[in-house]
Amino acid sequence: MTNSVVQDPTDHAPSLPLDGLIVLDLTIARAGPTAVRHLADWGADVIQIVPPSTAAAGIGHQTADYLNLNRNKRSLTLDLKTDDGRRILHGMVARADIFVENMRPPIKHKLGFDWETLSAINPRLVMGSISGFGQTGPYADRGGVDQIAQGLGGMMSVTGLPGQGPVRAGVAISDVTAGLQLAVGLLVAIYERERTGRGRYVQTSLLESMVAMLDFQAARYTVDGEVPPQEGNHHPTMAPMGMYSTRDGFVNIAAPWGRLWSTLCEVVERPDLENDERFTTPMLRSTNREALNEELAASLMSRTTSEWVEAMNAAGIPSGPVNDVAQTFADPQVRHLGIATPVQHPEKGEVQILRNATHLEGVPSEIRRPAPAPGEQSDEILREFGLSEAEIRTLRSSGVI
Numbered sequence: 001m002t003n004s005v006v007q008d009p010t011d012h013a014p015s016l017p018l019d020g021l022i023v024l025d026l027t028i029a030r031a032g033p034t035a036v037r038h039l040a041d042w043g044a045d046v047i048q049i050v051p052p053s054t055a056a057a058g059i060g061h062q063t064a065d066y067l068n069l070n071r072n073k074r075s076l077t078l079d080l081k082t083d084d085g086r087r088i089l090h091g092m093v094a095r096a097d098i099f100v101e102n103m104r105p106p107i108k109h110k111l112g113f114d115w116e117t118l119s120a121i122n123p124r125l126v127m128g129s130i131s132g133f134g135q136t137g138p139y140a141d142r143g144g145v146d147q148i149a150q151g152l153g154g155m156m157s158v159t160g161l162p163g164q165g166p167v168r169a170g171v172a173i174s175d176v177t178a179g180l181q182l183a184v185g186l187l188v189a190i191y192e193r194e195r196t197g198r199g200r201y202v203q204t205s206l207l208e209s210m211v212a213m214l215d216f217q218a219a220r221y222t223v224d225g226e227v228p229p230q231e232g233n234h235h236p237t238m239a240p241m242g243m244y245s246t247r248d249g250f251v252n253i254a255a256p257w258g259r260l261w262s263t264l265c266e267v268v269e270r271p272d273l274e275n276d277e278r279f280t281t282p283m284l285r286s287t288n289r290e291a292l293n294e295e296l297a298a299s300l301m302s303r304t305t306s307e308w309v310e311a312m313n314a315a316g317i318p319s320g321p322v323n324d325v326a327q328t329f330a331d332p333q334v335r336h337l338g339i340a341t342p343v344q345h346p347e348k349g350e351v352q353i354l355r356n357a358t359h360l361e362g363v364p365s366e367i368r369r370p371a372p373a374p375g376e377q378s379d380e381i382l383r384e385f386g387l388s389e390a391e392i393r394t395l396r397s398s399g400v401i
């Protein structure tokens with residue numbers, strides 16, 4: 001590998017906030033790819049590195065999940081079990097800004113992609129790791145997936161109807177949260193590097209992210225010693241705040257305090273509830289939530305969901321329908337926000353991909369390129385990192401790429 005300067009491969013305009021950052025992505029599954037997807041969305045050149053066997057298999061790269069996780073990235077095949085593969089990647093590390101992986105701790109040390117090795121090659125490198133349970137400790141060597149983290153981290157114990165038994169959240173919440181947590185940590189480390197000239201090792205885990213997501217539910221225990229139970233579709237500590245049946249479906253309503261509570265009594269035509277001694281304070285409404293919900297349920301069955309949503313919002317009470325996924329994407333506000341973005345895929349034609357949910361004023365929120373096929377940009381990436389055409393042909397013939 002020569003010492004030629006890496007070219008800027010970006011092909012978009014205007015420039016994006018993370019233009020110029022080179023990110024080496026050695027992640028699999030969901031949490032790691034989610035972390036680097038945030039960086040790719042804001043302009044970083046994220047290079048996905050996968051084994052040649054992944055490309056040879058020819059499956060998986062057109063699934064909805066893959067297309068969503070890997071947009072705005074490029075892809076390089078590299079066999080890291082070979083000396084040549086490791087040599088090439090170490091050469092890329094010397095010029096990269098960020099290196100992200102989610103291997104089990106013993107594996108990265110065995111392959112030579114641990115923090116001590118990589119920071120010696122490039123002291124400015126920021127390295128990010130996501131694990132199931134942490135880089136150290138009694139569970140460090142265990143494989144971790146979202147379902148396991150949801151159970152171990154307490155999420156399943158507070159999800160679902162009272163008495164129903166543990167219920168997983170309907171999305172891979174520990175994966176997505178760990179990815180977001182790592183992305184934030186990587187950006188913090190990059191900012192610090194601009195002052196100090198040195199990178200840092202950034203870590204999180206599915207377990208840590210899951211426990212952190214408990215938030216006020218965790219604080220109920222850590223501060224007050226209270227073990228939160230399941231509360232179903234109603235807020236654990238405030239009432240009325242939850243989901244109620246209507247004539248044709250369900251409606252979410254949040255009116256637990258002050259003017260919201262008194263206005264709700266007017267809108268549902270139950271002014272007597274405001275002065276009912278069981279419900280006169282927020283604490284009493286929470287304590288007597290079951291009785292309160294029974295009183296409200298009778299009134300809310302008199303109209304349709306859309307009628308209640310309109311009436312509640314007109315009165316200033318937060319309210320909304322309970323949509324399925326198709327109804328969500330048909331919702332006028334969701335359509336206005338453009339969360340589903342059309343992208344032209346070379347094999348599937350136009351597909352709708354979820355854009356980043358964050359807006360930066362003056363920065364286009366777009367998907368610049370579809371998810372790559374594994375190894376799709378191998379030759380161009382290796383050329384940018386100084387390999388000759390002859391070297392690339394040799395690597396390909398020997399199965400390294």
